[in-house]
Amino acid sequence: MKFSVIPEPRTFQISGDAPVFFLNELCNLRADAASATAESDLLAFLEKVYELTPLIGSGKDYIFLSVDPTLPDREGYRLTVQEHKVTITGADDSGVFYGVQTLKQLLLQSDCALPALSIDDAPRFSHRAFMLDICRHFFAPDAIKLILDAMALHKLNVLHLHLSDDQGWRVEIYSRLLLAQIGGFRTDPAYGGKLYGGFLTKADVSDLVAYAAARHITIVPEIDLPGHSIAALAAYPALSCDGKERNVTSRVGIHRDILCAGKESTYEFVFSVLDEVCEMFPSGMVHIGGDEVPLxxxxxxxxxxxxxxxxHLADEKALYEAFMRRVADHLRAKGQRVFAWHNKELSPDFAGSIVLHHWNRPPETDAPYIDANWRVFYFDHSHGTLPLSAVYDYEPTAEGKTPVGLEACLWTEFIDNLGKAGAQTFPRLGAFCEGAWSEKEAKDYARFLEKLPAYERLLQTLPVPYTARRQANPRALKKLLLSLREGGNWVRGALQRKFD
Ligand SMILES: [Zn+2]
Structure with a gap:
């Protein structure tokens, strides 16, 4: 019997073809207290996929879930199948949970009759992230939950939520209620010229944080500063340099109107908003944007x-750096780990203060960073310009640097519903997670392609939309290269619309 597990485990040994474990309604499930999230996730899967509410205790077959802190690798697990027995032991509760994700794939591929086998597995990177932009188009809590479900199957552990941008402010802030009430909606000609948008209430956030935690996923909120702020300026015009009234925009691209870094009231605003955001999202991590800031x-x-x-600053570039440092210092004093996008134009080195998401190239210093390489990890690119093989074959250490983690990004300028989001994301997320979880030596693109039918079947258990297309389109690639020569990062969005 052959199994196709995504992401590829570190070691996988099968002892024979004959099944020795059978899942049925008489099967027993035994979990220790530390494995509660893994247990409830497995029970929900069995009920949803097999309509089984097993584990009532009169059968011969057992599933044991437990934590063994003596196992070497954080988030790692061992899964063994022996006569009438599946044993999943995790180094910690997340390890057991990831073992259950692997067990789901084994059950789906064996009609619930497993041969003797042994898997030893642990992640390559500790930070395995997916970024969802809910600003350009709002994604409601149920859609975000489906994405969290999919992330869990991929053994990803960080959802980076892009919550504020020119086109929408997406989270309720009690101390500045107009941010969501005004900033959360725009009059968009593409949507009938009516008010279009939405935002997450505090109750939504609390529910999502708990939903994510039950899947061993941390949500990192992003409030994009000081650029990409028109939705905030529409709600509070005094935050801009000129104080003029503005509307939330539906135009994509880089906008000149940004927060004023001179007025002290801007800092009071930023601190009070971020304090509330950090209370809502107890991850201890927060992202403050910092990208695309016209001076x-x-x-x-x-x-x-x-x-x-x-x-005594040299110029506006130094003002940008001082602004970012002051905001980061405020957050770090509260015990937060601070992230920002690497700003290609202003390019300051925030080593020791801010962990940068490098989307264009690795840092020149030894500062820790997250690799969010736009060429391969921006899933809003069309399948013509970003073939699956490019996502899979990318090696983050190729330039001699090792990031602390990888992040796949779904920017949504041209993605206004879950169907489109899924079609852009899957099966790319499978390729991405194998790079984030599996060791470099375990990667094999030809084998990955062979695993896709089983992977698609796994995703159907949610279900999420999926696209089988993965061929490069030479014409689209040529256009993309031309557009990049002309500058303008957002041009890729227009290409997306044209070619997808
Ligand atoms: Zn100003």
């Missing part, structure tokens, strides 16, 4: 120029 308005603004003089 035009700061050059004209008396408040920004005064701060540059008062703080």
């Amino acid at each position: 035009h308005n700061w050059k004209q603004c008396p408040d920004c120029q005064k701060r540059i003089r008062d703080e």
Whole structure:
């Protein structure tokens, strides 16, 4: 018997073809207290997929779930199948949970009759993230839950939620209620010119945080600062340099209107918002954006120029760095780990203060970073411009640096529903997770392709939309290269629409 597990386990040995364990309604499940999340996840799977509420205790076959802290690797697990017995032992509760994710795949591929086998497994990277942009288009809590379910199957452990941008503010803040009430909606000609949008309430966030935790996923909230802030400026115009009234925009791209870094009231706003966000999302991690910040308005603004003089800063670029450092210092004093996008144009080195998500190239220093390489991990790219093989074959250490983790990103300028989101994300997320979880030596693209039918069947248990297309489109690739030469990162969005 041959099994296809994604991501590929570290070692997998099968002792023979004859089944020795049989799952049925008489099967027993025994879990220790530390394995409660794994137990409830397995029970939910069995009931949903097999309509089994087994484990009532009169049969011969057992599933044992337990934590053994003497196992060597954090998040690692051992899964063995012997005569009438499946044993999953995790180094910690997440290890047991990941063992259950593997067991699901084995059950689906064997009609619930397993041969003797042994798996020893642990992740390559401790930070295995998926970023969802719910600003360009709002994704409701149920859609986010489906994505969390899919992430769990892929053994991913961080959902990075992009919560604020020019096109929408997506989380309720009690101290600044207009952020969501005004910033959460735009008049969009593409959607009948009516108010279009939505936001997560505090109750939604609390529910999502618990839902994610039950799947060993941490949610990292992102409030994008000081750029990508038009939705915030629409709600509170005084936060901009000129104080003029603005509407939440439906235009994609980089906008000149950003937060004023001169006025002290901007910092009071940022701190109070982030304090509330950190309370809502107890991950101890927060992302403060920092990308695509045009300095035009700061050059004209008396408040920004005064701060540059008062703080003896060289220029607006230094003001950007001072702004980011001050916000990061505020958060770090509260015990937060701070993330931001690497800013290609302003390019400061925040080593020791902010962990940067490098989307364009690895850092030149030895600072810890997250690899979110746009060429291979931006899943909003069309399948013509980003073939599955490119996602799979990417090796994050190729340039001599080792990131602390990998992140796949779904920007949603041109993705307005879950069907499109799924079609862009799967099976790419399978390729991504094998890079994030499995050792470099365990990767094999030809074998990965052979595993896809079983992987698709696994996703159907949720179900999530899936696209089988994975061929590069030479014409689309040529257009993409031309557009990049012309500059303009967002041009890729237009290509997306044109070619997908
Ligand atoms: Zn200003």
